[in-house]
Amino acid sequence: MPSDDGTEPEFHAKISTHILDTVTGEPARNVYVRLERRDSSGWRIIDEGRTDSDGRLRYRVPLHEWQAGGYRLFFYVEPYLGEDCFFPEVTVAFHVRDPERHYHVPLLLSRFGYTTYRGS
Secondary structure: OOOOOOOOOEEEEEEEEEEHHHHHHHEOOOOOOOOEEEEOEEEEEEEEOOOOOOEEEEEEEEHHOOOOOEEEEEEEEEHHHOOOOOOOOOOOOOOOEEOOEEEEEEEEEEEEEEEEEOOO
């Protein structure tokens, strides 16, 4: 979206995620994932989207939004897993210490459990 002066904003895409369905061994496609940042007034959405055909999502975060601090990813997995899943949502909170580094936060997912880690 252009800024008030008509120029395109600069983006810093140094955060990504990938969801793998560990039951099927396939990527979890079209899953809604929201990226939030904690500031003095609480959690605020800074980007959101859906995983692609390979289960991946790379965020387009404006430069002024990507800084050291607290972040979280909210994965809304119930539509993907079905109503009988045990965990309809997964929230992963983490700290960005060095905003110049790439942060990859994958989610290994099944109907009754999940695992996450700091990827590369």
